[in-house]
Amino acid sequence: xxxxxxxxxxxxxxxxxxxxxxxxxxxxxxxxxxxxxxxxxxxxxxxxxxxxxxxxxxxxxxxxxxxxxxxxxxxxxxxxxxxxxxxxxxxxxxxxxxxxxxxxxxxxxxxxxxxxxxxxxxxxxxxxxxxxxxxxxxxxxxxxxxxxxxxxxxxxxxxxxxxxxxxxxxxxxxxxxxxxxxxxxxxxxxxxxxxxxxxxxxxxxxxxxxxxxxxxxxxxxxxxxxxxxxxxxxxxxxxxxxxxxxxxxxxxxxxxxxxxxxxxxxxxxxxxxxxxxxxxxxxxxxxxxxxxxxxxxxxxxxxxxxxxxxxxxxxxxxxxxxxxxxxxxxxxxxxxxxxxxxxxxxxxxxxxxxxxxxxxxxxxxxxxxxxxxxxxxxxxxxxxxxxxxxxxxxxxxxxxxxxxxxxxxxxxxxxxxxxxxxxxxxxxxxxxxxxxxxxxxxxxxxxxxxxxxxxxxxxxxxxxxxxxxxxxxxxxxxxxxxxxxxxxxxxxxxxxxxxxxxxxxxxxxxxxxxxxxxxxxxxxxxxxxxxxxxxxxxxxxxxxxxxxx
Numbered sequence: 011x012x013x014x015x016x017x018x019x020x021x022x023x024x025x026x027x028x029x030x031x032x033x034x035x036x037x038x039x040x041x042x043x044x045x046x047x048x049x050x051x052x053x054x055x056x057x058x059x060x061x062x063x064x065x066x067x068x069x070x071x072x073x074x075x076x077x078x079x080x081x082x083x084x085x086x087x088x089x090x091x092x093x094x095x096x097x098x099x100x101x102x103x104x105x106x107x108x109x110x111x112x113x114x115x116x117x118x119x120x121x122x123x124x125x126x127x128x129x130x131x132x133x134x135x136x137x138x139x140x141x142x143x144x145x146x147x148x149x150x151x152x153x154x155x156x157x158x159x160x161x162x163x164x165x166x167x168x169x170x171x172x173x174x175x176x177x178x179x180x181x182x183x184x185x186x187x188x189x190x191x192x193x194x195x196x197x198x199x200x201x202x203x204x205x206x207x208x209x210x211x212x213x214x215x216x217x218x219x220x221x222x223x224x225x226x227x228x229x230x231x232x233x234x235x236x237x238x239x240x241x242x243x244x245x246x247x248x249x250x251x252x253x254x255x256x257x258x259x260x261x262x263x264x265x266x267x268x269x270x271x272x273x274x275x276x277x278x279x280x281x282x283x284x285x286x287x288x289x290x291x292x293x294x295x296x297x298x299x300x301x302x303x304x305x306x307x308x309x310x311x312x313x314x315x316x317x318x319x320x321x322x323x324x325x326x327x328x329x330x331x332x333x334x335x336x337x338x339x340x341x342x343x344x345x346x347x348x349x350x351x352x353x354x355x356x357x358x359x360x361x362x363x364x365x366x367x368x369x370x371x372x373x374x375x376x377x378x379x380x381x382x383x384x385x386x387x388x389x390x391x392x393x394x395x396x397x398x399x400x401x402x403x404x405x406x407x408x409x410x411x412x413x414x415x416x417x418x419x420x421x422x423x424x425x426x427x428x429x430x431x432x433x434x435x436x437x438x439x440x441x442x443x444x445x446x447x448x449x450x451x452x453x454x455x456x457x458x459x460x461x462x463x464x465x466x467x468x469x470x471x472x473x474x475x476x477x478x479x480x481x482x483x484x485x486x487x488x489x490x491x492x493x494x495x496x497x498x499x500x501x502x503x504x505x506x507x508x509x510x511x512x513x514x515x516x517x518x519x520x521x522x523x524x525x526x527x528x529x530x531x532x533x534x535x536x537x538x539x540x541x542x543x544x545x546x547x548x549x550x551x552x553x554x555x556x557x558x559x
Contacts, residue, residue: 019434021051022286050126052286054276054504055442059479060432065472069484070425072463073395074402080392080461082302082495087258089307089388090368093206094255094539095299097214100200100207101132102512103287126287128251128509129244129516133214135197138236145195146179152236153222154215155179155195159359160337165318169360173556177357178202178212180332189349192332192356202333203408204324206307209363217546218243221530242529244518246537249528252520254538256509259298259393260502261493268506269521275446276507285515288508290442293431294482295504298497300423301487302390305398308381310364310557315385319360324400330361334405346405364555365543374532374540379551382559392495395462395487397424427483439485439500448499451488453477460491 018028028036061069103126135143138151148155157177161170178194178201185191194202201211222239230238256265272278276288308314309322328346329335336345336352345351367387371379381387391398401423406416419425443450456477457465465473476484486501497505514521530545531537547553 050286054288055437057435058437066428073424076399086389092302102126126512127516132198153219162358205327260497264502273507291508393490438479
């Protein structure tokens with residue numbers, strides 16, 4: 011199983027950074043096989059000075075303190091985009107050659123498979139022709155498999171049925187343990203770590219299958235049909251990221267500058283089609299999404315504030331997955347740490363997503379897809395330096411900790427992020443501002459911020475350390491507080507340039523084919539996430555929300 015954390019990084023031009031159990035780093039030169047088979051990171055800025063552990067604990071505790079946190083506003087961001095961002099992260103870091111160790115793989119596949127790309131390898135794997143990944147595909151070798159839900163009597167007869175196509179496909183009886191039976195039959199099992207990203211992955215499966223149906227009407231079949239469908243899906247996905255997703259989280263002026271005028275700092279044009287992943291993106295800037303997570307969600311007609319099941323807590327969205335959870339509503343955190351807990355192997359029907367509550371379909375002129383109550387939908391939390399306090403108590407399955415021993419602070423997501431940055435000696439926010447030639451945040455902006463984490467609990471010495479060399483992740487979030495919840499000159503530049511480079515280096519690329527235009531949206535300039543969902547679910551309310559109101 012792929013893990014979010016890693017005990018080593020292959021940094022191109024630097025070597026293999028390895029860490030012992032206490033986080034102490036050593037650097038060694040990579041072996042030839044590692045240069046071919048390790049995922050390729052790079053360092054955009056200089057090395058920085060890490061905070062000591064006590065300061066990291068104090069800062070992480072402040073960032074995950076219980077209390078009110080502002081929602082995104084002006085404009086609000088629908089909550090589904092938080093988990094679309096997580097889905098994208100897994101796509102960027104998907105290593106499609108991982109299971110090929112010991113098998114014949116050509117050099118181009120090896121290098122590109124271990125480079126960041128936005129080409130949906132997390133959905134397609136190595137394709138239906140691969141003997142291992144063939145399991146992800148339907149019998150025709152063109153469409154992707156879907157799964158069926160489990161009937162459940164609560165709350166009524168409408169949920170006491172199995173619904174085909176509303177869960178991820180799973181290993182089922184072939185698994186030896188409960189965790190094995192619940193394991194999703196998809197290329198990247200990280201996309202089943204929480205229920206929102208799992209249902210997002212399912213939407214992309216359905217989108218692919220609908221595109222297959224559309225292209226089959228034009229006379230394509232077999233391998234040609236699969237290849238054409240995949241290319242169309244990937245191009246529409248990239249267009250949606252460029253025009254719909256990125257401008258919601260990054261200052262649109264930065265996005266437009268990068269995609270119009272090109273990259274200025276990260277792997278400038280002419281570097282070929284084999285990108286690397288900047289540590290500053292992976293370990294800091296793109297962790298912005300952690301601050302957007304809500305503590306609870308209006309999920310569907312069963313699980314909402316006024317529904318029979320009550321509001322869906324973030325913890326329950328971990329429970330109802332195969333990678334992090336066990337599909338048992340009575341589970342506690344220790345239960346989720348046990349891979350053999352639980353008796354249900356697939357998603358219960360009453361937990362199917364109501365996508366109307368995750369995205370705003372009024373933007374595509376579908377007022378009939380508005381949730382039934384004023385508080386029926388969800389928006390993200392504002393991008394800032396606060397994380398909801400449930401993220402201080404992560405289930406072990408979210409970071410590959412099942413069956414291992416770890417201290418309680420290691421469940422705290424903020425601490426994990428700050429520690430990982432220190433392990434790789436990531437540049438500080440001030441160092442990156444200097445590199446980009448932009449004014450750094452002031453000491454007051456770092457210590458006080460604008461409605462984010464309150465640092466009163468830090469000692470004077472700890473405050474001095476944080477302001478002198480601000481951890482890049484915290485700096486990026488403080489920067490967003492000063493920019494109406496959008497990533498600014500440092501964080502926004504890192505994210506936009508990495509996305510641009512990753513699209514440029516993908517096998518199918520709208521950056522390299524700038525004349526391409528979408529065909530599955532309302533016109534040839536528009537394709538949003540809501541357009542993708544409408545196409546995937548045939549524009550039908552009873553598919554976007556199968557449990558009804």
